[in-house]
Amino acid sequence: MSPSGAEVLRQIKTRIDEVDPAVVREQVSNGAVVVDVREADEWSTGHIPGAKHVPKSYIETRIEGAAPDRSQHVILYCQSGNRSAWAARTLIDDLGYENVESMTGGITLWKDRGYEVEQPRALTGEQRERYSRHLLLPEVGIDGQQRLLDAKVLLLGAGGLGSPVALYLAAAGIGTLGIVDDDEVDLSNLQRQVIHSSERIGVPKVDSAEQSITALNPDVRVDKYPVRIGPDNIMDILPGYDIVVDGLDNFPTRYLLNDASVRLKIPVVSAAILGFEGQLSVFKPYDGPCYRCLFPVPPPAELAPSCGANGVLGVLPGTMGLLQATEVIKLVLDEGDPLIGRLLMYDALAARVTEVKVRRDPECPICSRPPESISDDELGVFPDYEAFCAGAH
Numbered sequence: 098m099s100p101s102g103a104e105v106l107r108q109i110k111t112r113i114d115e116v117d118p119a120v121v122r123e124q125v126s127n128g129a130v131v132v133d134v135r136e137a138d139e140w141s142t143g144h145i146p147g148a149k150h151v152p153k154s155y156i157e158t159r160i161e162g163a164a165p166d167r168s169q170h171v172i173l174y175c176q177s178g179n180r181s182a183w184a185a186r187t188l189i190d191d192l193g194y195e196n197v198e199s200m201t202g203g204i205t206l207w208k209d210r211g212y213e214v215e216q217p218r219a220l221t222g223e224q225r226e227r228y229s230r231h232l233l234l235p236e237v238g239i240d241g242q243q244r245l246l247d248a249k250v251l252l253l254g255a256g257g258l259g260s261p262v263a264l265y266l267a268a269a270g271i272g273t274l275g276i277v278d279d280d281e282v283d284l285s286n287l288q289r290q291v292i293h294s295s296e297r298i299g300v301p302k303v304d305s306a307e308q309s310i311t312a313l314n315p316d317v318r319v320d321k322y323p324v325r326i327g328p329d330n331i332m333d334i335l336p337g338y339d340i341v342v343d344g345l346d347n348f349p350t351r352y353l354l355n356d357a358s359v360r361l362k363i364p365v366v367s368a369a370i371l372g373f374e375g376q377l378s379v380f381k382p383y384d385g386p387c388y389r390c391l392f393p394v395p396p397p398a399e400l401a402p403s404c405g406a407n408g409v410l411g412v413l414p415g416t417m418g419l420l421q422a423t424e425v426i427k428l429v430l431d432e433g434d435p436l437i438g439r440l441l442m443y444d445a446l447a448a449r450v451t452e453v454k455v456r457r458d459p460e461c462p463i464c465s466r467p468p469e470s471i472s473d474d475e476l477g478v479f480p481d482y483e484a485f486c487a488g489a490h
């Protein structure tokens with residue numbers, strides 16, 4: 098006869114290490130990973146501060162997100178200490194974790210002792226409905242949606258790339274969108290800059306973009322910067338943002354942005370478009386190469402889109418912008434493989450996507466050095482731009 102569930106549990110508990118809540122409190126400050134294995138509705142009633150949430154039903158597939166190193170100290174807890182014992186056995190026997198404990202008495206005993214409980218912020222009923230398709234994804238869920246709502250993303254440019262990025266990030270519930278653009282809406286923009294509209298020709302792009310964003314999702318706060326980003330203002334605008342989306346159309350500012358973002362350690366999701374072709378990469382300072390590692394010198398002037406008006410297929414910035422928005426969301430959620438150290442190239446006419454690896458340059462003039470050593474007058478050092486563009490003729 099098979100043993101009863103209670104008997105199996107008793108046997109499991111003789112084999113795994115159980116630990117008292119008082120010890121868990123100390124271990125948290127010693128770097129142990131504390132994992133709450135209860136269901137989402139239980140987690141939302143309050144959890145141990147700093148704990149990660151991996152429901153027992155997802156423990157095999159999602160524990161690596163919370164504790165990637167199998168030798169690290171992991172403490173599991175649930176409501177009363179039984180489910181966490183089962184989950185601990187799974188981690189040890191099936192997944193090869195070496196240092197796993199289960200907290201005695203669960204969060205119930207923790208609360209009885211009067212220890213601190215963190216109350217997750219709840220989504221409003223309207224937010225639950227608005228983001229319901231996100232909440233159904235285990236990779237997003239309530240926690241991920243909260244991260245999106247807490248995120249601050251700066252868009253450089255509300256043009257071809259900035260338009261789709263802003264609309265989709267707003268729809269996804271990115272809580273703060275900063276928009277830098279000193280331009281006004283022009284009729285010739287509307288072939289691709291879908292955040293603007295015919296009746297807003299002549300309106301500053303930051304105002305026009307704000308109107309569309311607010312109409313789409315009132316959860317989003319828009320910070321407007323109707324200026325041209327330059328050496329005089331970049332160090333005032335960038336700090337405080339989690340991610341920068343580069344929709345810039347000129348190389349000097351790209352180098353400036355690179356140098357400032359490395360110094361501030363802010364990742365940049367960068368895209369460029371010309372004609373029927375687009376490029377995309379994520380520059381995460383010190384995790385992967387920077388823009389100068391990829392382009393130590395500017396490309397030939399005749400390939401520089403900023404030296405004059407160039408043709409672009411209207412849908413192309415849409416394609417590339419949505420890839421940028423996707424990378425932003427992945428970075429915020431810490432999910433998937435970001436495009437760090439990889440340059441993706443899209444050829445619209447051939448319908449072909451190719452990718453090349455990009456390595457960090459150990460001799461890079463910027464990212465080979467500690468951020469605090471990058472001085473103000475080194476930001477955006479670039480050959481004389483007039484002369485650079487004159488080379489195109």
Ligand SMILES: [Zn+2]
Nearest residue numbers: 387390461464
């Ligand atoms: Zn570099």
